[in-house]
Amino acid sequence: MASVANQRFREDEKRRDADHVSFLKHRRFRWLWIALLLCGVSIIGYALIDQEPRPNGGSWYGYTLGTVGLILIVWLSLLGIRKRKISDGAWSLKAWTSAHVYLGLALTVIGTLHTGFQIGWNVHTLAYVLMLIVIFSGIYGVYAYAALPKALSANRGDSTGGEMLDKIADIDRKLDGAAQPLDRRGSDLVIAALGQDVFYGGAFARLTGAYPGCATNSALSGIPASGSEAEARVHELLSNRAEQLAQIRRHLRIKSMLEVWLFIHIPATIALLAALLAHVISVFYYW
Amino acid sequence: MAFLIRTIAVAKSGREIVRDRTVEKDELKVGRSQDCDIHLPDLKVELQHLQLVNSGSGSIDANSLGELPFDLDGQSITQATINADAVAEIAVGPALLEISREVATGSDAPVQIIIKPAPRLKAASEPEAGFLMASTMPSKRAMAWTFFGVIFVLLLSVPIISHQFRTEVENDPEDLDRGAVLMDASWSTGHLSLAHQSLEDNCEACHQTAFVSVQDETCITCHEEIADHAKMPRQLTGMPALSTGDALQWTIAETLGKEGPLGCVSCHTEHEGPTKLEASDEKFCADCHNDMDVRLTDVAFANAGDFGDKHPQFRPKFYTAHFDKKAKRVSLDQKPVEKSGLVFPHDIHVSKTGGAARMAVSLSQYGAPLECGDCHQESKTAPGGFEPVVMEDSCEACHSLVSGKGGNGFTNLRHGDVTDLMEDLAKVNLGSRRAVVAGRGRPGQYGSGGRYYANFGRPMSAYIAINRALEQGGTCGDCHLRTSTNGRPDLIPVNIPDKYIHGGFFPHAAHGDDVAECSDCHATGTSSNATDLLIPDLESCRDCHQGESAVKTEEIVPSSCAMCHGYHTPAIPWHPGDTPEGHPDFPGNGRPDNVAAILSGLRR
DSSP: OOHHHHHHHHHHHHHHHHHHHHHHHHHHHHHHOOOOOOHHHHHHHHHHHHHHHOOOOTSHHHHHHHHHHHHHHHHHHTTTTTTTSSOOOOOOHHHHHHHHHHHHHHHHHHHHHHTTTTOOHHHHHHHHHHOOOOOOOOHHHHHHHHHHHHHHHHTTTTOOOOHHHHHHHHHHHHHHHHHHOOOOHHHHHHHHHHHHHOOOOOOOHEEEEOOOTHHHHHHHHSSTTTTOOOHHHHHHHHHHHHHHHHHHHHHHHHHHHHHHHHHHHHHHHHHHHHHHHHHHHHHHHTO | EEEEEEEEEOOOOEEEEEEEEEESSSSEEEESTTTTSSSSOHHHHHHHHOEEEEETEEEEEEEEEEOOOEEEOOOOOSSEEEEEOEEEEEEEEEEEEEEEEEEGGOTTTOEEEEEEEEEOOOOOOOOGGSSSGGSSSSSSSHHHHHHHOOOOOOIHHHHHHHHHHHHOOOOOTTTOOOOOOSGGGGGGOOOOOOOGGGGOGGGGOOSSSSSSSOHHHHHTTOOOOOSSSOOHHHHHHHOOOOOHHHHHHHHHHHHHHTTTTSSSSHHHHOSOOSSOOOOOOOOHHHHHTHHHHHOTTTTTSSSSSBBTOOOOOOOEOOOSSTTTTSEEEEGGGGGOBBBBOOOOOOHHOOSSSHHHHHHHSTTTOOOOOOHHHOOOOOSSSSTTTTTTHHHHHHHHSSOEEEEETTEEEEEEOOOOOOOHHHHHHHHHHHHHOOSSSSOOOOOOOGGGTSTTOOOOOOOOOOHHHHHTTSSTTTTGGGGOOEEEETTEEEEEEOOOOSSOOOOSSSOOOGGGTTTTTTHHOGGGGOOOOOTBOOOHHHHHHTTEEEETTTTOSSEEEEGGGGGTOOOHHHHHHHHTTTSSSSSSOOSSOOOSSSHHHHHHHOOO
């Protein structure tokens, strides 16, 4: 009996492990080894097979590498469709993702060898460069997904995004009341601070955390703590607001660093598919 | 006069809360300050913002108290007179003040002010959506399709459409600069070679039909003078088998209309950058020629792979027998004898001492012992690189054909035709001579003009030789071999080819004074007979010229096939005028300049 229970426990443990193992380590790096093998074979072939008059995408080896690269690119880009259909087993999404990452990395080698190191201002090199952009943004994405969520939780503490916004709204209400006795200049500063969107700032501001136009900070420096009683109170509230905003902005910074690569990865992938289409058709059109 | 003030607030539920009060004043103050008659707790409102003065009969003067204006019926102003009977709306900060008067109750009716909150702009429905990067970036999908569309249209559709709908023109070598297809420069995989640079904007000059590779026929519209290396079927037989990969590629490519591995473009690859056409490397030739006899069993020439260690002996073409009409190619290994029909010992002529040298020194036209160049004059246009040796220019200064005195000078035997010579000989003895004894005539039959008269003038050996020119020991025999034709004395015709080397070329200029003396290669000093063929053999070339892979030193010149052979033009440099010596630039002399070349170098 005990052995049956043990067996069950082991199986459950295995399943639990499998569920929590990272897509990078999936099946003991199976796809990493496959990708390395693919790269190794490609490099050895490139070095050993004589291509006359010189290595070139149009030699038979060049065509072979190109075909492998094309199939890989199309398959890799299908992850976007695959991930929306949940399934498990040998071709679980984790397996796909693992293969996506490692085969995508292998593409740097295959694609580069396919070029025969001939680079120019043309649609062919455009496809190559777009491919590299996609791959390098993907590498950043893997890094971001591995490293940043921890920082995100650490910054957020116990509060949710909604709670952070509520805190701001609460401060704003107090600020509105406290600012009533202020003169025009002070009022304007407070109005500007209250009127400015919590999410003020573009993508660049989010990524860098630099908000030079922040109205709360302007108000904070414009309304001295040493002024009238009302001003002191407003100053204190503005400090609270700035503190809360800083937390939100740290949150935004990490979150945008976590998301920004997709704004490159996805459009560049689709652009790559277009460039690839133009590359393949043009090569044979002007054969 | 009083103001009737009605405040309308809206509860969260949406219900309106109405409060009325009456202010018994002629002047009303509107502002954020607590002591204002109409208190608007909003930071956009001045502490004392607006004053309303009832000047009777429903006329209201409105004045800003601070710097900020107010809105009257949508207009931003600081001062206005309002007719309450006509109903006016003043906006101060977030509040709307509707000013009116019920005229029906009499001209003293109070002015009514209804205070309503200004309609608020709706807040964003999902405030937390602001946390997403998407709120500050253009949509991924929009970006993706924009990029896709731009690439698809500009880099694919435009070239294809403009290629399909262009007016096709026949290639005119004089005018090839501009093509009609748009945006197809983006398809070019690299710059064209220097020779073809004018075609850069005219892709369709070569890429004429969609999905059909560049055809030989198209190349030949400009390069009509280019000959095949050999007849196509023989080239195909002579080629070594393709590698599996190449064979597969060619099978597919030929099925799709590409012109086999012997088509122009399979060697003359383009779009490799602004390069000069480079001489092919040794391997290019050796691929076929290294073991060609296995495949082409009937070829006349032997295998060749590397000049240093696998090259057949030279087979100069010359006349191997007197009276031959055609020159023959014979290997130098067979110690061939040249039958030029001449008698000419080079050794006597090039010797620095001896009769010939003394003679040359004494003649003003030489003034020194003879040198090769005195007879053999280099020429860029002559087939073998040298003008033919002409007797009158090169020999006659010593080997005189003077036959006597005539007119103001000497008479010569005509050179070149035996019949002319015979005529001239017949006249030789008719020339006048000085009488031996003056003043006393000989008697009778012995006298001048008599039967036994004899001219006993001083004998002159030259005359004697001339006299018997065609006979044994005669002048002609100095240089020519005698024979007889139909019993008549005659000379064997001179048979010297225009050039000896036919399968390759040898630029003498490249081997000029600073490299070698003529006699270093041509053994003139020891040749006592005109039958010696003084063409240097393979071994003598190898003193300096080794194969392509040889290490270059002061003496050793790594030599690939293209140094002496052209592919399309075997006997003339493949790219004349490339360098002043007529030498092409040879591959392998510079350092490899890209990764592919380095890797390719490592492989070998």
